[in-house]
Amino acid sequence: MxxxxxxxxxxxxxxxxxxxxxxxxxxxxxxxxxxxxxxxxxxxxxxxxxxxxxxxxxxxxxxxxxxxxxxxxxxxxxxxxxxxxxxxxxxxxxxxxxxxxxxxxxxxxxxxxxxxxxxxxxxxxNRRLMNASTQLKRVLYATDFQATDKKVIPYLRNQDFQAEELVLLHVGERAPDPATEHTRQQCVQDNLERLAGELRHAYSNVKTLQVVGNQRKQILRQAYLHKVDLIVVGKADKPKPLKALLGSTAEILPDKSRRSVFIIPGYH
Incomplete structure (x- = not known):
């Protein structure tokens, strides 16, 4: 692959x-x-x-x-x-x-x-880290549970992809009231566990993580905190008009990150 x-x-x-x-x-x-x-x-x-x-x-x-x-x-x-x-x-x-x-x-x-x-x-x-590894050990996949998952998951479970650890991250927006927020968090966790179940056989360790905040900032922050070697993101084929003007998260990450990035389009 x-x-x-x-x-x-x-x-x-x-x-x-x-x-x-x-x-x-x-x-x-x-x-x-x-x-x-x-x-x-x-x-x-x-x-x-x-x-x-x-x-x-x-x-x-x-x-x-x-x-x-x-x-x-x-x-x-x-x-x-x-x-x-x-x-x-x-x-x-x-x-x-x-x-x-x-x-x-x-x-x-x-x-x-x-x-x-x-x-x-x-x-x-991205080799801006002074002691960046030349081996792939930890990977972070930022998911929004959209159609891009169908394109990204086959790469993550590819047997030739020799990473040891995988962090599944979802960055969301807080719901307006506690009850709705609880339901949102539970739905996110269920989806993260579903993805983890599809991928655990390919890694020694799979972590699930959900946070609230700005998507770009949180992806970068979590990549730093978990000391990952690679950030994997999907790229939608039809960005919203504002994103088309300002650039999508996938397109902006490489210039803001000190980690390498693998961008997989939602189409071929």
Whole structure:
């Protein structure tokens, strides 16, 4: 299910940390990677770009992957997604390079565009932690019990997904009165236990957690408190108009989080 990946390469990634990302992908059961470099400028230095990509691919192969590399000219976001479709990969991987707030506000972010537009799952590797692990140990899945669960759960119970612990998190809004709030909490817990029952066989430990508050802030807070290596979220295919303007939780998490994020669209 996660055997084949396309990895976006800007050629600006720190080499050692980029290779740490590749080691992390071993925990996904990934064995084949396609390094994809898309540039929007002139076609000059194309041979140099390909030389750098080939060198990087050789280093990736030394880690035990089957690896190829290709450089293409075009709109970076659209061409990266299009190439991922052409290669029929299981997901697209990105080494996250955060932009300064002002730069992102003025110019936008190529990686953010990919998160918004991609119809294949996207893994975002975030190496801002000084001692970030290259192994997948703890995963947090933020669920709202919507249709995206049907797409996400198969990934979480995939036998090649080598995490040891899973935290199932639901962030909700408090009901207006105590009786309704009690009913809401019980319904949430029942749904969390239902999901836990589907997934316990795949992990050494599964925790369920429900909290009240802002969805984005609480996902980040709980990921920090539980020291997870990866946040998994689903992305709805039809965001509300306001979310379309401001960005969905799935699209904003990578830039706010110090954890890696795996985003699974609710459609293919």
């Amino acid at each position: 996660l055997e084949k990946a396309a990895i976006k390469v800007s050629l600006k990634e720190p080499r050692a940390k980029f290779l740490d990302m590749m080691r992390f992908l071993k925990s996904f059961g990934t064995s084949t990677v396609h390094l994809v470099h898309v540039y929007s400028g002139s076609s000059g230095k194309q041979e140099e770009r390909q030389r750098q990509l080939d060198k990087l691919a050789a280093e990736v192969r030394e880690l035990g992957f089957t690896a190829t590399a290709t450089a293409k000219r075009g709109h970076v976001s659209y061409q990266t997604i299009a190439t991922s479709r052409e290669l029929e990969v299981d997901y697209l991987g990105i080494y996250w390079l955060p932009k300064a707030v002002l730069v992102q506000a003025l110019l936008g972010s190529i990686d953010s565009d990919i998160l918004r537009l991609s119809d294949v799952p996207v893994f975002v590797y």
